Amino acid sequence: MSEFSVKLILTDIEGTTTSISFVKEVLFPYAKVHSKAYLEETWDSDETQHIVRDIKSCLPQYKEFFRVGNEEPNVSAGVIASFVNFLIDKDLKVGPLKNLQGLVWEKGYMSGKIKGHIYADVLPAFKRWHEAGIPIAIYSSGSVKAQKLLFGQTIYGDLLPYISGHYDTAVGHKQQKQSYENIAKDLNLPSEDVLFLTDVVKEAEAAREAGMQVVLLARPGNAPLTDDDKIAFTFVENFDNLKINLK
Numbered sequence: 001m002s003e004f005s006v007k008l009i010l011t012d013i014e015g016t017t018t019s020i021s022f023v024k025e026v027l028f029p030y031a032k033v034h035s036k037a038y039l040e041e042t043w044d045s046d047e048t049q050h051i052v053r054d055i056k057s058c059l060p061q062y063k064e065f066f067r068v069g070n071e072e073p074n075v076s077a078g079v080i081a082s083f084v085n086f087l088i089d090k091d092l093k094v095g096p097l098k099n100l101q102g103l104v105w106e107k108g109y110m111s112g113k114i115k116g117h118i119y120a121d122v123l124p125a126f127k128r129w130h131e132a133g134i135p136i137a138i139y140s141s142g143s144v145k146a147q148k149l150l151f152g153q154t155i156y157g158d159l160l161p162y163i164s165g166h167y168d169t170a171v172g173h174k175q176q177k178q179s180y181e182n183i184a185k186d187l188n189l190p191s192e193d194v195l196f197l198t199d200v201v202k203e204a205e206a207a208r209e210a211g212m213q214v215v216l217l218a219r220p221g222n223a224p225l226t227d228d229d230k231i232a233f234t235f236v237e238n239f240d241n242l243k244i245n246l247k
């Protein structure tokens with residue numbers, strides 16, 4: 001059992017509270033199938049036009065994707081949807097793609113076709129930490145909207161009452177120290193009073209550089225941790241193996 005003393009728990013989603021296979025085999029395919037129709041239905045809205053502009057410009061290395069011969073870049077819903085599918089296949093965690101995914105998944109969650117996966121130990125741990133007076137916040141590459149949909153409609157019910165804050169890549173990329181400093185500043189807490197839970201070693205390194213306490217999750221299906229990772233960081237297989245006290 002690993003023991004920590006903290007003022008807030010900050011947790012990642014994919015690979016930490018939720019299986020990677022749910023994201024790759026349920027959420028991403030849903031977004032691939034439904035993005036085109038969503039874009040067509042909402043094409044004239046300011047929100048969609050804003051996302052389309054951001055999607056077109058977020059990865060300049062792919063700008064030729066939108067150009068046919070010497071013509072002006074083509075930005076039909078179909079072309080944007082193909083680009084979105086290309087980005088999903090590459091699992092690129094870019095903000096505009098993640099914002100669009102959140103909007104597309106909404107219908108799936110609201111119709112009951114999608115239920116957010118969380119591991120069986122997550123709800124009991126959230127209850128324990130909540131009862132101990134330790135706030136829980138989320139930091140994921142998935143948009144804040146997507147986070148609220150997932151935790152609001154999980155296979156174990158609504159977990160949002162246990163969550164007091166949400167951060168996505170609007171605060172910065174998850175592998176950059178500055179992002180964790182931004183979160184600590186926003187929380188008005190010293191970094192060392194925050195415990196970050198994640199499956200990705202580079203995220204753990206960035207959070208630790210910013211001064212946070214860190215635990216790696218070795219969930220089934222996650223990328224295996226090396227011997228060096230296991231020496232450098234505390235790692236657990238699930239939240240039952242964490243004893244967290246309020247500082």
Ligand SMILES: CSCCC(=O)C(=O)COP(=O)(O)O
Pocket residue numbers: 012013014015023027093098101139140141142143146147150174
């Ligand atoms: C509710 S987020 C859906 C999953 C997702 O799109 C994603 O990129 C998750 O990344 P994470 O930072 O949580 O590992």
Ligand SMILES: [Mg+2]
Pocket residue numbers: 012013014015016198199200
């Ligand atoms: Mg993750």
